[in-house]
Amino acid sequence: MGAAKYVGRIGGLAVALGVGAAVATGVASAEPASEGPPSSEASDPPPGGTPGASGTGASRTGASTPGTPISRLPSLRKNGPLSKLASLADPATRRSLTDRRTITSPGRGARDDTRDDTRDETKDENKDDALDDVDGGDQDAGDMDSAGAQDRAGANVDVDVDVDVVENLGAVQPSTGSGRTNARTFSLPFAGQDAPDSSVSATTVVRSPLARAWLSSPQVAAGRTAAPGPAASPALLSLPTAPAGLVTSTALSTIQSPARAIATPVRTLTSVVAGLIGPVFDPFAGNSPVAPTDSPTDWMVAAFARRDFSGGEIVVDPVAPVFQNGVIQGSVTATSPNPLTYTVIDDPSLGGKVFIDATGNYAYLPDLGALNNGQSETFTVLISETTPFVTALEGIPLLGDLVQPIIVQLHQIPVLGVLLQPIIGRAVTEDITVNASQLVPAGQPVAFTTFVTSFDGTQISVNFFPAVPDPDDEDGLYPTILNGPGLATAGNIDPNSLTIVDGIVPGLAPLRDAGYNVVTWDPRGEFASGGVLQLDSPAFEGQDVTYIIDWLATQPGVEFDSDDPTGADPLIGMVGGSYGGGIQWVTAGIDPRVDAIVPGISWNTLPSSLYTNEAFKTSYSALLLLGLVETGARINPQIYAGIFTGALLGILTPSQQLLLANSGPNFLLGNIDIPVLVLQGTVDVLFPLQQSVNNIGSVPTEDLQVIWFCGGHGVCLTNDADAAAFQEDLLMDRTIAWLDLYLKGEEPDPDLLTPTFTWVDQNGTFWYADDLPSDPKTDANGFYGPDVVNPVAAGGLLPIIPLLGGSGPQSLVPLPYSLGLGSDAKNAVNVPIENPDEVTHIVGAPQLTMTYSGVGTSRHVYAQIVDKDTGLVVGNIVTPIPVTLDGKEHTVVVPMEAITFTTTPDTPGQPGSGSNLELQIVTSATPYLNFTQYGVIDVKSVGLSLPTAREATELPGQHESELAVVA
Structure with a gap:
């Protein structure tokens, strides 16, 4: 989720955590720091080109988003209570108070050597600047703002388009937009025969000083003298994003790495920190009846200086990235006395993507341009301890999800991150540099990410995962599955995922193993994609998917419909739940190239779902909005207004209802005559069962099946473990069988029953019938019996x-x-x-x-x-x-x-x-x-x-x- 939205909370939480640091914990110490990866751009294609490099596709060429400088935090602004803390930070330095190591893959070259030289120079400059600041007084925090950074997606063009229902969607013509190129001629990258020379660089450790002279204070007289050691200068860094992953990946061979100890300070930080955060507490001291001789902060830091940290160090055992099963994978697993959390705080430097799970295993998707140009990308992982205090905070309803991103940023704030270590735990960082072109064997397809330019110039971030090859398949062509994510969720990039959307939708692993290419994407207005979110509108998100299909038709390894004489109709199925279910109805209703869909927990109309009988679903609508805000989505402002009006007054205005109605898909269902397998939840309180009844009663297709299961937007309170396991297997098997039947022509396993209508009752027992619940009750031979x-x-x-x-x-x-x-x-x-x-x-x-x-x-x-x-x-x-x-x-x-x-x-x-x-x-x-x-x-x-x-x-x-x- 986007980290920038948390900046307003950091100062307050830092103060709250820091109040008890002196009483609870030990000696102030600092960790080494160094500069993060610089921005870089993809170079021009080499002479002659490479597969995927030709054409006019819009691949990532900008640097990774650096985020908001710490100096822009409300608590760090000029004359703010923590402005002195910001004054110790140099904007040139990207990392602070955490250990840093660098892992490289084959192919790291001059670009990284230059980067290391720059770090050394910056380190010396930072040391002098920090000491000058201590001696010279306050520095204007406003002077430390870093230059504005490019968006990951490049200069984005947001086009305001009327969201009223478009009667003739075919009339919407593609346009390139300013500075855009059409993305329809991308091709799947295959590693070339000739690869640049490569070598694995040794692990490097960069230290930077924090302080180099004792500072006097009355409270330090009784303190102990710290052993001499390397000093470290605090560094200002940009706010990172903090994606989370949970599914473990296959462990690879381990490369042992020496432990990094937290640097021992050469002197106490009593007076330094007292001067930095004293203004936070001095007002309170000044309001006391009798003013104390010294600031409360002086006493806090004095107590802090007399205590020791407890616990061992974080020991990292990195695994070099390798090409495995069509995806580049590696590991930064580590050990510590406390549980660990792994967070990507700097995205790949040329626009790639990284998924990292709870154990430190990661999957890296190179940017298409960097892959074709043989360039390396670098990303940074923060490995932080999860203390009991943090665990307790994460358990707070509503606020718990906000804790970890704030803690991640606290770890990176100069001085304060170290002061809070006894409370929030230690942290180290790992730089990982990967050159995908050197890891992928010649002729092998590899998972990658790129941008597709939509009709209005908006760039949609798209991820391609090739099918796991079938040894008996000679042509190497496979059908493709489009998998749209749920609302406030990025496109799935976990290659080892078995299921997603709470066990409803197959993950990447079973789909690829079944012989399907898989395309995922970030919807318009969310995560890496541009534009403004319009709630799966056929005039916007629907058009985005048609352009993704156009782009897909240019890729090698993609199988086409044998009935298509033009060669522009890929063999396509769709899966997904919730928002990813709604986009299937919309896409199939406007693009005849879709061959089969499996919409899960979707809707017929948003007004009848969110505004049932003109009563507003306050609770779940607020949850949806909270999810969008937490992830930094760019939303149509009318959606905000509608939720606020509904929450405060319980009503939606006619214009707000019209906005919801424009998303359909009810007015498009008459166009859908392809096979449809509908999955709907019996305990779905957002999109109830009747929404699926309305959908299946409106589509003209004869190839139609329905499964009602215990799940959806709600909680199944009736299934035991056996029933839940059976249900998850059933949904997986039926989904894959449906795709196999209509995309490959393969009949289901004889042991797998595929009746027309299957439903689960309150006991977790599944029943089936040969008729549908959309049958009229007047039909004596239909589904319904007497009431x-x-x-x-x-x-x-x-x-x-x-x-x-x-x-x-x-x-x-x-x-x-x-x-x-x-x-x-x-x-x-x-x-x-x-x-x-x-x-x-x-x-x-x-x-x-x-x-x-x-x-x-x-x-x-x-x-x-x-x-x-x-x-x-x-x-x-x-x-x-x-x-x-x-x-x-x-x-x-x-x-x-x-x-x-x-x-x-x-x-x-x-x-x-x-x-x-x-x-x-x-x-x-x-x-x-x-x-x-x-x-x-x-x-x-x-x-x-x-x-x-x-x-x-x-x-x-x-x-x-x-x-x-x-x-």
Whole structure:
């Protein structure tokens, strides 16, 4: 996620952490520092060119984004409380107070030698500058701002385009934009036969001084004298980005590296630090009735100087990068007494990308231009300890996700990072230099990243992963899978990922092993891509994907549709969940070159999902916005306005509803006549089951299957471990089988059943039928059987007060996700649901009829069905019921959200031994939390009918079920 958005919090957290440093911990010490990698640009292609170098594609040529200088932090501005701390930092220096080592791959040459020379010169200059600052007083922090850096994507062109629905999307013509070139003639890089000479450079260690003279202070008189050692100068660095990865990769041969000890200071830092951060505390001392003789900071640092750090060092065992299975991979694994966190703080210097997992294994995707030009790229990894204090902070709801990026930046702030080591742990850095052209065998395709220029000049960051070659395949051509990410998520670049999107979507490893090239990308307005996010609009994000397909058609190793005489139609399937599911409907609706899709947990219309019955989904909408803000997304401002209006007032204006409606895909579904496998979650409280019913009822294709599983935008509280494992395998197998059938013509394994409709119930048991839940109930031979009709019941009088006894949050789920889930309510009208006399499969949307009167400001009450045996709301889902509280009597008939539930009859002679369901009418629900709703409602009567499956068969191969087949 983008680190720059955290700058406003660093000063405050640094102060909070630093207050207790003196009392809790030991001797102030400093670590060596050095300058980070300089900016560099891709050179011109060599004479004659290389595969992938010809054409007009827009590959990365700018330096990696340096981020915001520390001097721009609010707490470090001129005359700010930490401005003296900033004055010790030289803007030429990119790294501070952390050990540094450099790992190189074959091919590192003159560029790196020059870089090292520059470091040495800068080191000496920094030492003198720092000492001059100490002796000479404050330095204007504003003078330290570094020059503005290029965006990773180059000079981006954002074009404001009306987001109203485009009636004829085909009329949108490509344009190059300022300074852009069309990216349709890129080609997949294959290593050339002739590679430059290469050698592995020895591991180098660069130290820089922090202080070189004792400074006097009354509190140091009793202190001890530190042993002489190398001094270090603090360095100013740019704010880094902090991507996170979790999936481990294959371990490679280990190269042992000598341990780096934290540098021992030549003298105490008592007076230095007192002068730096004293202004933070002096105001408080000055407000005391009797002013102390010395600043509280003096006493804090004096205590700090008399203590020792505890714990051992971080020992790094780097593994040189190698070409493995079509991807360049390596490791920077390390050991320490404390758990370690690995963070890429400087992206590859020429625009490549790096995925690093929790154990330090990394995958490197070279920039296409650097790869074709034989250039090296350097990136930097911060290896930091995770202390119990940091772990505790990360466990705080809502704020926990913000902690690690701030801690990463604290490690890099001169002096302060060292002072806080006993609290936030130690840290070291590793520079890794890779020359991909020297690692890839001649003729072998390799994973890479590049940019594709879209219709309006916006550059879309695209990643290509070649299929794992089949030894029996002679032509080396493979179908391609397009995998769009979820909202606030970058395109997947973890080559060892097995599943993504919580086990719903296959990762890169199984797709490539199955014989597919895979293309992932950062959507418009997010991460490395340019432009402004428009919520999967067919006029924007949809057009971006069509240009990615244009580019894909120029690549070697890509198989084409045999029915296409033009040679411009690659054989393409699509997978993805949530935002990555919505883009599949949109793309298939506007581009006929897509051959099969597997949309997961997607929507039919955003208004009906986020503004159900004109009630705004406050909790999940806020979570979506928070995710976008945390990742630094560039969002259409109308989206901000809509979420704020919905959260504060519970309404969306007509223009805001139109913006959501423009994303479709409902108005495009009539164009989709390709095979579609729909995956939707039974506990998805953002895009409920009915969204999939509406989609499958609108597409004209005959090749259509649906799986309802326990998951989605919510939490599955009913599956045990065995059921969860079976479900994940089922989704994986069915997805790969669907792609194999329609992209390769390969029939599924005979042991894998692929029925038309498969669903899971509250017991984790999967059932199937040959019909679809979109069938009309009037079709006697369709999916539905007769409804279970509950007798009309009396209601009651309910006060309407936000949060008082209402539904949610679900206590079994941590905040903030619990806010989006319903729970058994106390302030409710409870209506028992009669239990059928035989096993019955409730599948679909129950229909509620309610007669009421009341007065107040509320526009809604809420309905839910509760399983009294477990205390859980079925599907965790709540339905808003629109009401008019004008004192008059009204009757409302509303379909509730669709659910799945298998009832069991009572045992003869034991009433209540079977299923025990209850309908609740409540006046407040945290998924739709609205603090403007007050009043009172008199529910006079309530009726309910529940849809049932005409037939259902238990899917074989899963855990035992005691329920019989319903015929």
